[in-house]
Amino acid sequence: MRKKDLEIKLERVKSFENPSAILEQYSTPARIASDILFSAYANGDVLYKTINDLGCGTGIFAIGAKLLNADIVRGYDVSSSAITLAMNNAKMLGVGIKFMVCDVLCVNDKSDTTFMNPPFGCQNEHADRSFLDTAMKLSKSIYSIHMASTKNFITSYVESFGREVVAYTTYKYNIPHTFPFHTRSRQVIDIVAVNIR
Numbered sequence: 001m002r003k004k005d006l007e008i009k010l011e012r013v014k015s016f017e018n019p020s021a022i023l024e025q026y027s028t029p030a031r032i033a034s035d036i037l038f039s040a041y042a043n044g045d046v047l048y049k050t051i052n053d054l055g056c057g058t059g060i061f062a063i064g065a066k067l068l069n070a071d072i073v074r075g076y077d078v079s080s081s082a083i084t085l086a087m088n089n090a091k092m093l094g095v096g097i098k099f100m101v102c103d104v105l106c107v108n109d110k111s112d113t114t115f116m117n118p119p120f121g122c123q124n125e126h127a128d129r130s131f132l133d134t135a136m137k138l139s140k141s142i143y144s145i146h147m148a149s150t151k152n153f154i155t156s157y158v159e160s161f162g163r164e165v166v167a168y169t170t171y172k173y174n175i176p177h178t179f180p181f182h183t184r185s186r187q188v189i190d191i192v193a194v195n196i197r
Helices: 003-010 030-042 062-065 080-092 127-138 148-159
Strands: 050-054 072-077 098-101 111-116 139-149 165-176 186-196
Touching: 003 030, 003 062, 030 062, 030 111, 030 127, 030 139, 030 165, 030 186, 050 080, 050 127, 062 072, 062 111, 072 080, 072 165, 080 098, 111 127, 127 139, 127 186, 139 148, 148 165, 148 186
Parallel strands: 050 072, 050 111, 072 098, 111 139
Antiparallel strands: 139 186, 165 186
16 A cells, blocks of 8 residues: 555544543544554554554554554543544444553553554643553554654653654644634644654
8 A cells, every 4th residue: 555545545534523622632634644654664563563552532543554454453542432433433444443442551452563642741741651651661663743842852751761762753733723722723833753662
């Protein structure tokens, strides 16, 4: 499958109808998800591998990994409505994925690779740390999205656990007016996708 073909398929993934501000439920754009997934595929981190998608939301990373022939794919989210949405998206795209309602700190299933777009910590400071902690405990390779301004902190944080940010890519992330506290119709922020090993 070409990256463009994957992106076209992932554009069919339905977004949140009533997203939670506290959980920072913003959908990962298909363009960004497909780019991260193809990078992981090129690195040997997807094909025939076991994949965890932490805070899976709409299920876009889990679905993309399965479309790229990952072996076992699991998605976890604390929100039952997000899990229902992810299950429906997976069914629509014809892929079999095990989705579970679960707090990220309670995930114990090891995987070869973890994908995640954790909360940036705008509502709850350092909300992404529990995701990083769990991913580093359970996976050899991690692909995680963060605010670009936090890249140096993320690098130092993972190094304190004996891990390393081996690659990163920055993106422009368009956030539509979603919650009442949003003051603009659309805001563009800089995000960074890091690969931790």
